[in-house]
Amino acid sequence: AQTVTQSQPEMSVQEAETVTLSCTYDTSENNYYLFWYKQPPSRQMILVIRQEAYKQQNATENRFSVNFQKAAKSFSLKISDSQLGDTAMYFCAFMLRSNDYKLSFGAGTTVTVRA
């Protein structure tokens, strides 16, 4: 079974500043995918960013970027220029194509952006 660890239960950041969320995972496979999901108070699961393990280049989506360290099995999310609307729970998730595309989630990190 794949395990995903998010070691920061809560993070707080001032508006317009940068916050980095950590995520580590454990797998013996080589072909996998990593995701960060955002869950605002509305409860909806929103895909923020994705990374294919075979790609060395780190994924970027506007203010969101990742630092993917395959050897270290680390997948951190950086939120730049934080906005009040970024306040949410963030989940790191792992997916194996060879395992029926099932997602394994971390416990989540609650991010609060302060005005």
Place this chain on the structure above:
Amino acid sequence: NAGVTQTPKFRVLKTGQSMTLLCAQDMNHEYMYWYRQDPGMGLRLIHYSVGEGTTAKGEVPDGYNVSRLKKQNFLLGLESAAPSQTSVYFCASSYTNRGPTPEAFFGQGTRLTVV
């Protein structure tokens, strides 16, 4: 385009009662999943389906049953609800053949309370 729709959004059950959660997707996805979300534990897979007429157990299947009689629908049943099944339930669907990276699409969640 509705995406993934869950019914109902909220429900309160008494211990021992039964109920069925309905998930419907209009994206012609082969794969469908049921997850439960509990505080501090992220999302955990209950059951999933890789196609019409198929079902398989996930990480926490006990106390639940599922059926996939039609490709677009995936039902989650609780035969005899227990307080430990108080949770938020998410349905998701995923395509497998389009694009370089598979992606899961989530419903809006069902908050179930068993008293």
